[in-house]
Amino acid sequence: MSKIPETLRYSDTHEWVEDLGGGRYRVGITDHAQELLGDLVYVEVPEVGKAIRGGEVCGVLESVKAAADLYAPVNGTVLERNDGLGDNPQWLNEDPYGQGWMMVVEADAVACAGLLDAVAYGKLAES
Template identity: 50%
Template sequence: MSNVPTDRRYTDSHEWVQPQGDGVFRVGITDHAQELLGDLVFVETPEIGRHVNAKQDCAVVESVKAASDVYAPIAGEIVGANEELSGTPETINQDAHGAGWIFEIKADNPADYDGLMDAAAYEALVASEG
């Protein structure tokens, strides 16, 4: 099983969400997702200031195999984007749960975070897809 940190929550579309304080959450794709995609060659981060709804596509990761949308796990305003990824998309392959974060969102309702899957539930989802 891929590395699934317990200090964050997960979505069924393979994003991770980590609280940063003050209703801001950092979002990336899981280690499992980057393994499925393979070597990433391009990342399109969302525009800062854009408001997105939960489950709305707002970023794109592209590998040698396929392009995949990244979805907002919760509704809110995009307040940060990992600009480093434009030059080094492979950072996600190397450190999906750390330096490979994609964007930060200020939640309309921070309590929405509590409705996302914990690590155990995400591991069970991945196992069921296997």
């Protein structure tokens, strides 16, 4: 079973969102997503300052086997990104909720609160 921390919110495109306070949210991909993709070898995260739109493609995830799109979980603006992923894409496999975080965005609290909770995401991941 993949890990789904209860404190996080989730998109139906398999990103997690952590409320950092002050309208700032940290974003990554879920343990379930990294399991589906397999060993990641290349990651493209949007640049700082870029506006992202919920449900739209904002980056690229490539594993040995497959290329996948990274979706933005909500509308927002990128404040920080995890530049270490460029050389260490395996962090997404090893620690998707920690060292493998992807970006911090400024986003609307109501929109983030409307994302899936751990129980709802767990059902989605199982289906």
